Amino acid sequence: MSPIIDVRNLNFSFINGEIALPVLKNVTIPIHKGEIVIMTGPSGSGKTTFLTIVGGLRQAIDGSVKVLGQQLINSTEQIKVNIRQQTGYIFQQHNLLKSLTAQQNVSMTLEMHNGMTEKERLERATEMLRAVGMGDRLHHKPDQLSGGQRQRVSIARALVGQPKIVLADEPTASLDKQSGQEAVTILKRLAKESGASILLVTHDYRILNIADRVVELEDGVINNA
Amino acid sequence: MNIFPWYYSPARLAWRQLIHDQTKLMAAIAGVLFACVLVFMQLGFKDALIASAATAPKKLSGDLFLMHKQSEAMWRPVTFKRNELMRALGHSAVAEVSPLYLGLAAFKTIETNIKRTLMVYGFDPDAELFDVETIKNKRIELRLKNTIIFDEYSRPEFGPVRQLFEAGRTETEINDYKIQIIDFFRLGISFAADGNVVTSDLNFMRMFPARNPGDIDMGVIRLHPGASIEQTKADLDKQLNSFVNIFTFAELIEFETKYWTETAPIGFIFGFGTVMGLIVGLVIVYQILFTDIANHRHEFATLKAMGYKQSYFVRLVFATAFFLAVLGFIPGLILSIGLYHLAESQMFMPMPISFSKVMTVFLFILSMCFTAGLLAIRKLKDANPADMF
Ligand SMILES: Nc1ncnc2c1ncn2[C@@H]1O[C@H](COP(=O)(O)OP(=O)(O)OP(=O)(O)O)[C@@H](O)[C@H]1O
Ligand SMILES: [Mg+2]
Numbered sequence: 001m002s003p004i005i006d007v008r009n010l011n012f013s014f015i016n017g018e019i020a021l022p023v024l025k026n027v028t029i030p031i032h033k034g035e036i037v038i039m040t041g042p043s044g045s046g047k048t049t050f051l052t053i054v055g056g057l058r059q060a061i062d063g064s065v066k067v068l069g070q071q072l073i074n075s076t077e078q079i080k081v082n083i084r085q086q087t088g089y090i091f092q093q094h095n096l097l098k099s100l101t102a103q104q105n106v107s108m109t110l111e112m113h114n115g116m117t118e119k120e121r122l123e124r125a126t127e128m129l130r131a132v133g134m135g136d137r138l139h140h141k142p143d144q145l146s147g148g149q150r151q152r153v154s155i156a157r158a159l160v161g162q163p164k165i166v167l168a169d170e171p172t173a174s175l176d177k178q179s180g181q182e183a184v185t186i187l188k189r190l191a192k193e194s195g196a197s198i199l200l201v202t203h204d205y206r207i208l209n210i211a212d213r214v215v216e217l218e219d220g221v222i223n224n225a
Numbered sequence: 226m227n228i229f230p231w232y233y234s235p236a237r238l239a240w241r242q243l244i245h246d247q248t249k250l251m252a253a254i255a256g257v258l259f260a261c262v263l264v265f266m267q268l269g270f271k272d273a274l275i276a277s278a279a280t281a282p283k284k285l286s287g288d289l290f291l292m293h294k295q296s297e298a299m300w301r302p303v304t305f306k307r308n309e310l311m312r313a314l315g316h317s318a319v320a321e322v323s324p325l326y327l328g329l330a331a332f333k334t335i336e337t338n339i340k341r342t343l344m345v346y347g348f349d350p351d352a353e354l355f356d357v358e359t360i361k362n363k364r365i366e367l368r369l370k371n372t373i374i375f376d377e378y379s380r381p382e383f384g385p386v387r388q389l390f391e392a393g394r395t396e397t398e399i400n401d402y403k404i405q406i407i408d409f410f411r412l413g414i415s416f417a418a419d420g421n422v423v424t425s426d427l428n429f430m431r432m433f434p435a436r437n438p439g440d441i442d443m444g445v446i447r448l449h450p451g452a453s454i455e456q457t458k459a460d461l462d463k464q465l466n467s468f469v470n471i472f473t474f475a476e477l478i479e480f481e482t483k484y485w486t487e488t489a490p491i492g493f494i495f496g497f498g499t500v501m502g503l504i505v506g507l508v509i510v511y512q513i514l515f516t517d518i519a520n521h522r523h524e525f526a527t528l529k530a531m532g533y534k535q536s537y538f539v540r541l542v543f544a545t546a547f548f549l550a551v552l553g554f555i556p557g558l559i560l561s562i563g564l565y566h567l568a569e570s571q572m573f574m575p576m577p578i579s580f581s582k583v584m585t586v587f588l589f590i591l592s593m594c595f596t597a598g599l600l601a602i603r604k605l606k607d608a609n610p611a612d613m614f
Contacts, residue, residue: 048614051614052613052614055530057530058611081532082532084529084531084610085531085532089613091614092614095524095613097242097524098245098524099238099242099246108528111234112531
């Protein structure tokens with residue numbers, strides 16, 4: 001079976017005026033269905049850049065990045081939007097919408113897609129919030145929640161659309177040991193249940209235990225892929 | 226159901242973001258309200274002006290009206306020879322002609338003896354030039370020496386003329402000439418005159434001793450029943466001297482209205498005020514939408530990363546603009562109604578809030594907000610999903 005994320009010989013540079021800053025150098029890494037891959041590496045090694053390319057948030061032009069069978073190198077906006085819709089994102093800062101309640105925030109993932117009634121959307125959102133242990137905080141807005149609670153809402157938001165891929169960039173960075181461990185454990189359980197693949201970037205060595213595979217990015221080059 | 230992601234969803238998010246920050250919402254509403262009231266007042270004054278410009282000519286009864294070509298409007302006429310009007314009698318369709326004399330004169334208020342300017346209309350009472358019942362009924366008395374009929378819709382600065390009249394004080398002076406008030410009619414003020422009186426042609430000459438009955442300000446022509454007004458007008462145009470204008474009733478009203486809205490700077494000033502109100506409102510709404518997008522750019526970038534398209538945010542901005550328009554318009558309308566009543570009581574000019582005016586102002590405010598939205602959406606490109614991780 002072909003990998004769900006198939007990156008081959010990816011090169012990427014930031015262009016700053018005349019100067020090109022190479023960030024990713026000949027990166028090749030396949031990630032299979034249901035796999036949980038953690039990417040670590042020193043600061044500035046290009047991890048975030050890699051995630052944004054795989055998630056269809058940044059355009060790369062050299063190499064091959066196939067996600068869910070679609071080529072993202074030199075892709076159209078439509079293809080990128082398509083990939084974004086099938087991907088769940090968990091950001092370092094929770095990035096919840098301040099004006100919406102937890103339930104409404106989670107429901108935003110479902111609002112893009114047609115074919116669901118408002119009632120169905122809210123039910124799914126509630127179910128997902130229960131699954132992350134936030135069933136009693138449905139109608140709280142982000143500034144009425146703790147950091148760990150917000151991150152759990154944001155996990156619910158990423159997973160409620162049943163994405164095939166979850167991308168997370170240092171999801172535990174703003175959390176203490178206990179709530180960080182809790183968050184990734186929930187993430188792992190839900191991903192395993194739905195068969196989603198996870199690519200998670202972290203400096204946090206305490207959570208490496210959830211991974212099926214750990215890769216290290218150093219100065220734009222993959223070690224032990 | 227299809228409409229949900231297309232319009233309802235961004236509109237709902239726009240609404241939720243609006244009500245989340247209530248202080249900012251209040252500021253935004255105040256901005257739109259301000260523009261709204263400004264536009265309502267400007268349009269109200271302008272319409273009152275237009276309406277009042279034609280109050281006197283609307284009461285005239287005649288088929289064709291002669292004025293000197295150099296007359297800009299009835300309140301500042303250039304006289305022409307009475308003979309010119311008489312020549313119109315040569316046309317077979319013309320039944321009768323009568324001159325109308327117009328002049329601004331100083332009216333001495335009965336109690337305080339202060340002199341105030343009003344408009345005097347002089348004509349042969351039997352000609353019944355004004356289509357007003359009291360004037361017609363008093364045509365015998367008007368033929369007496371020194372009698373006038375006073376417009377009780379004149380400004381209150383002329384004093385409580387009606388009460389004084391009922392108390393028996395009917396005598397005062399116009400242009401230092403003693404006159405008797407014999408009755409009242411209702412006309413209303415205009416930008417040209419704060420008050421009006423009607424008198425006979427002979428009395429008019431007594432009040433304006435320098436005037437000559439052979440020099441008239443306006444000529445009123447009545448046709449035989451069934452005669453064609455347009456045809457007679459065309460014929461007279463050829464026969465009469467080229468220095469007179471011939472108007473039909475509708476043309477006369479248009480001519481008077483046009484003077485105030487176009488020739489006189491007043492119409493321009495109100496038009497200018499309306500545009501300024503809209504521009505100020507535009508700038509305020511634009512500022513609010515612009516900073517709103519800037520403040521929400523992380524949230525928008527997050528939604529973009531989740532797969533929301535650019536067009537969703539464009540609709541969200543326009544929905545915000547629409548809500549601001551409606552939320553500002555409603556209190557703006559209520560406040561304006563109050564201010565219209567206040568202005569009416571101060572100016573003694575009718576200022577009706579008509580449905581069409583409400584719709585006009587709403588459309589102005591709506592387009593103002595949409596234009597602001599159109600200008601603000603370029604700020605959306607700052608919401609870049611690549612910056613989200
Ligand atoms: N928008 C940008 N424009 C130019 N250079 C950038 C941009 N974003 C990142 N870089 C540079 O690219 C390199 C890789 O950055 P990246 O954010 O991918 O590192 P990282 O591995 O995620 O680091 P960290 O662990 O600190 O988050 C860095 O040298 C950074 O300075
Ligand atoms: Mg990073």
